[in-house]
Amino acid sequence: MSVEEQYRKVFAKSAELYAQAVEVFPSGVTHDARYMQPFPVYVERAQGARKWTVEGRELIDYWTGHGSLMLGHSHPTLVRAVTEQVQKGTHYGANHELELAWGQLVKELVPGAERVRFTGSGTEATLMAIRLARAYTGRRIIVKFASHFHGWHDAMTAGVYPPYDVPSSVGVPPGALADVHVAPPNDLAYLQRLFAAEGDQIAGVILEPTGGAWGTTPFIPGFLENLRALCSETGVLLIFDEVITGFRLAPGGAQEYFNLRADLCTFAKVLAGGLTGGAVTGPAEIMDILAFTSDAKHNRFGKFSHPGTFNANPLSAAAGVAMLTEIKTGEPSRLANANCAYLIDGFNQAFKEVGVTGFAYGEGSMFHFGFGLTGYTEKKDFAKWEPLMQIPGHIASPFRQAMLLNGVDMTGQGGWLSAVHTKVDLDLTIEAFAKTLSMLKAEGVLA
Numbered sequence: 150m151s152v153e154e155q156y157r158k159v160f161a162k163s164a165e166l167y168a169q170a171v172e173v174f175p176s177g178v179t180h181d182a183r184y185m186q187p188f189p190v191y192v193e194r195a196q197g198a199r200k201w202t203v204e205g206r207e208l209i210d211y212w213t214g215h216g217s218l219m220l221g222h223s224h225p226t227l228v229r230a231v232t233e234q235v236q237k238g239t240h241y242g243a244n245h246e247l248e249l250a251w252g253q254l255v256k257e258l259v260p261g262a263e264r265v266r267f268t269g270s271g272t273e274a275t276l277m278a279i280r281l282a283r284a285y286t287g288r289r290i291i292v293k294f295a296s297h298f299h300g301w302h303d304a305m306t307a308g309v310y311p312p313y314d315v316p317s318s319v320g321v322p323p324g325a326l327a328d329v330h331v332a333p334p335n336d337l338a339y340l341q342r343l344f345a346a347e348g349d350q351i352a353g354v355i356l357e358p359t360g361g362a363w364g365t366t367p368f369i370p371g372f373l374e375n376l377r378a379l380c381s382e383t384g385v386l387l388i389f390d391e392v393i394t395g396f397r398l399a400p401g402g403a404q405e406y407f408n409l410r411a412d413l414c415t416f417a418k419v420l421a422g423g424l425t426g427g428a429v430t431g432p433a434e435i436m437d438i439l440a441f442t443s444d445a446k447h448n449r450f451g452k453f454s455h456p457g458t459f460n461a462n463p464l465s466a467a468a469g470v471a472m473l474t475e476i477k478t479g480e481p482s483r484l485a486n487a488n489c490a491y492l493i494d495g496f497n498q499a500f501k502e503v504g505v506t507g508f509a510y511g512e513g514s515m516f517h518f519g520f521g522l523t524g525y526t527e528k529k530d531f532a533k534w535e536p537l538m539q540i541p542g543h544i545a546s547p548f549r550q551a552m553l554l555n556g557v558d559m560t561g562q563g564g565w566l567s568a569v570h571t572k573v574d575l576d577l578t579i580e581a582f583a584k585t586l587s588m589l590k591a592e593g594v595l596a
């Protein structure tokens with residue numbers, strides 16, 4: 150039986166549900182990344198590093214809530230915090246002490262966070278950060294890097310997917326992208342030329358600190374430092390989009406991990422303990438454009454207008470406080486980072502043993518694969534920047550089907566570890582990976 154035939158047989162109940170879902174949701178899914186061929190699996194419960202499909206199949210999970218569950222699924226501390234809060238109210242339409250505690254924790258952990266503003270999601274956070282950069286500098290251009298993802302609002306649809314020539318979505322008016330400049334990553338000379346020509350019109354540079362698509366294209370050593378210097382010289386704000394890296398790489402996110410300072414940072418995911426929520430942090434001088442005392446030079450309202458029904462809602466605040474209290478100890482990042490290095494070693498060993506061309510790599514607690522590629526052993530090798538450093542489409546679906554059959558769920562671009570993946574989980578995962586490579590080699594999908 151082929152991998153796909155086995156997949157259809159084992160996950161038959163998921164197939165039935167999916168057949169209903171296509172009548173409800175476009176393509177049957179509620180997030181593009183959850184779409185897969187011939188159908189995605191349906192999950193009915195999760196605990197720790199595991200989740201169970203509707204067929205009762207146990208999976209080791211490396212989606213970890215799209216990277217938000219640093220403490221795994223339903224961690225007792227978070228369950229307690231959210232359960233207590235849900236009984237006390239889910240939305241007061243008023244200020245509350247938990248939002249204050251949450252904001253204070255963010256201030257304490259994030260370098261340079263003199264002020265914090267909570268949003269409903271990561272997309273809203275990057276929307277706010279680039280608008281703040283424009284308001285503060287009075288300039289119009291935002292530079293982003295090809296392959297970097299910053300959510301799905303109009304301006305950030307530029308240069309996301311290879312070959313980066315059209316926006317990642319239809320329906321975006323050209324005007325929304327007119328002042329967004331997509332730069333190739335790791336090319337300092339390109340940026341120097343751009344800054345020399347248009348520096349006085351550049352408001353900010355936004356980036357994912359570990360590289361595009363949470364590190365599929367890492368920055369080469371020294372690039373971020375040089376970019377930091379370039380921004381400081383020209384008054385351009387450097388924006389770290391820490392939606393994935395924040396509270397993950399280290400308690401202080403990428404700024405702490407790389408020992409670098411951004412002017413503004415955006416957060417979501419781990420920030421809100423696996424519930425919905427985002428945030429922007431930065432110096433008071435910039436963030437106070439949101440304040441009612443802001444001076445009227447910015448626009449006729451005198452401030453950056455910011456509503457948002459679910460900003461800092463009590464449930465997200467409760468989960469966020471519980472999560473960040475654990476993160477503050479430094480243990481979750483330390484554990485997840487060490488375990489990820491172990492997993493990457495195991496994957497690379499499997500590539501060798503099975504005789505399939507490719508390699509695994511990553512940063513902190515995030516891992517990726519370069520199928521069919523060789524010649525990348527160090528970060529500096531990414532200077533050549535092959536735009537397709539993600540699992541190609543014709544491999545992604547069979548790879549995911551085989552991994553699911555072998556008891557592991559990860560995205561088509563790799564995965565995120567939590568602090569509760571155990572050594573047993575990791576060894577089982579490496580075994581499943583080696584088995585998957587063999588299965589796909591036998592089918593001629595991998596060579």
Ligand SMILES: Cc1ncc(COP(=O)(O)O)c(C=O)c1O
Pocket residue numbers: 215270271272273275298299300301357363390391392393417418427
């Ligand atoms: C780096 C980055 N920025 C922004 C976002 C958007 O966040 P959200 O999905 O909460 O809107 C994501 C989501 O994965 C992300 O990875």
